Amino acid sequence: MNLSIAEENHIKSIYKLQEGDAVVTTNALAYELDTKPASVTDMAKKLKEKKLIEYEKYKGITLSADGRKAALQIVRRHRLWECFLVEKLSFSWEEVHELAEELEHVRSEKLTNRLSEFLGNPVIDPHGDPIPDANGKLAKPRPQTSLDQANAKRLVVTAVTDQSTALLAFLNAKGIKLGTQLEIMAHYEYDNSIEIKVKGQSAITISEQVAKNIMVRPL
Amino acid sequence: MNLSIAEENHIKSIYKLQEGDAVVTTNALAYELDTKPASVTDMAKKLKEKKLIEYEKYKGITLSADGRKAALQIVRRHRLWECFLVEKLSFSWEEVHELAEELEHVRSEKLTNRLSEFLGNPVIDPHGDPIPDANGKLAKPRPQTSLDQANAKRLVVTAVTDQSTALLAFLNAKGIKLGTQLEIMAHYEYDNSIEIKVKGQSAITISEQVAKNIMVRPL
DNA sequence: TTTATTATTTAGATTTGTCTAAATAATATT
DNA sequence: AATATTATTTAGACAAATCTAAATAATAAA
Numbered sequence A, B: 001m002n003l004s005i006a007e008e009n010h011i012k013s014i015y016k017l018q019e020g021d022a023v024v025t026t027n028a029l030a031y032e033l034d035t036k037p038a039s040v041t042d043m044a045k046k047l048k049e050k051k052l053i054e055y056e057k058y059k060g061i062t063l064s065a066d067g068r069k070a071a072l073q074i075v076r077r078h079r080l081w082e083c084f085l086v087e088k089l090s091f092s093w094e095e096v097h098e099l100a101e102e103l104e105h106v107r108s109e110k111l112t113n114r115l116s117e118f119l120g121n122p123v124i125d126p127h128g129d130p131i132p133d134a135n136g137k138l139a140k141p142r143p144q145t146s147l148d149q150a151n152a153k154r155l156v157v158t159a160v161t162d163q164s165t166a167l168l169a170f171l172n173a174k175g176i177k178l179g180t181q182l183e184i185m186a187h188y189e190y191d192n193s194i195e196i197k198v199k200g201q202s203a204i205t206i207s208e209q210v211a212k213n214i215m216v217r218p219l
Numbered sequence C: 001t002t003t004a005t006t007a008t009t010t011a012g013a014t015t016t017g018t019c020t021a022a023a024t025a026a027t028a029t030t
Numbered sequence D: 001a002a003t004a005t006t007a008t009t010t011a012g013a014c015a016a017a018t019c020t021a022a023a024t025a026a027t028a029a030a
Helices: A005-018 A026-033 A037-049 A065-088 A093-103 A109-118 A165-173 A208-213 B005-018 B026-033 B037-049 B065-088 B093-103 B109-118 B165-173 B208-213
Strands: A053-055 A061-063 A154-160 A181-188 A193-198 A203-206 A214-218 B053-055 B061-063 B154-160 B181-188 B193-198 B203-206 B214-218
Touching: A005 A026, A005 A037, A005 A061, A005 A065, A026 A037, A037 A053, A061 A065, A065 A093, A065 A109, A093 A165, A154 A165, A165 A208, A193 A208, A208 A214, B005 B026, B005 B037, B005 B061, B005 B065, B026 B037, B037 B053, B061 B065, B065 B093, B065 B109, B093 B165, B154 B165, B165 B208, B193 B208, B208 B214
Parallel strands: none
Antiparallel strands: A053 A061, A154 A181, A154 A214, A181 A193, A193 A203, B053 B061, B154 B181, B154 B214, B181 B193, B193 B203
């Protein structure tokens, strides 16, 4: 099955919005892809024709087994390129998403597998997201909670759920990245902000919104 | 100036066919791009509009200064990716062209420059072609002749002019690559075939057609 | 349960890049 | 120089991916 870039992008976004099994709505997908609902409807018909999604008028979209397989390949490529950019070309965390967005569309299995090997077959990308293997299998995620709900005192950053450039740049400025060790100093009930100490730095206070998007596990 | 993939491919092929200053014909370009002459005419109008080429009806095409600059950037990306694929991902000589053809369209200067740095700022690619630097400057090519016209006995392979998979696979099978040392044993007048000894191997005979596409310089 | 609101789809248009077939220009041949 | 051949362009069509505006379905509110 040879997918166009537009088709791949739709498949990938459906996968992202589905989060397991949820039905994806036309509007949500249009918003995610920065297009119009009418365009999504058009594409949905095409992808249904190709048996990559299940879709009935007005009933929303889910990936078929084939669609999920395709999505995992795209995600694999995306995350491997992110690793490459960060580890080999010294790009910072927040810069890599857009570039990986382009590189992911080079659909060569051989290239993908060689790249993976070159990187030491990593299983998580620089944002902490798991990288599907050549068969599309995801490493089972280690238990993690968002920082605002963590109860342990000493924690390690394992992922960031909002990958907007703004948040990633903020975290970068504060010296917070994957694997960074944190210590919770205080919770402020008033606005649910949290005071944390980043290992080797002085304490800072972060908003609830930021805390919600930082995933951690106990050290 | 933001070029589409189709526009970039046209620019690149014009650059390739121009070889310095020659005028490129509609038919030649169509053949090179595996499209139809009518399509080339359409694109020529568009590229002229964008001031990337000089073009008058029935008079053929040449690159403008801007067009040449754009072409050199594309060529730079293409050749850097070829280096990456061969040196870092252990692809063989003849496999990399198609992949680089896709990777070259990721138009990020930062990525290109970081990649170049990562590779040690190479000045020739795995086929022996020079890699333009960030300003589009080409290393001046060292004096070289095709193997069928060489007069020295002992030679080094510096480039291959026909990059068809067939030829590259042939050379690969015979253990001939960039930097390979050759010794000319005999010329056969009958069909202009040449007997050569590849360093460390027994002698082989190659056709005139092959010899014409292997560039060498005296050892 | 009507009515209002929101979500989704349809119909028809647009852009990009391509094509075929026909027309025209340039070049080669007699 | 007239004619034949080849190269190039034009005209009109098509597919992919998108859009806007209007129509319809689903859902929420009165």
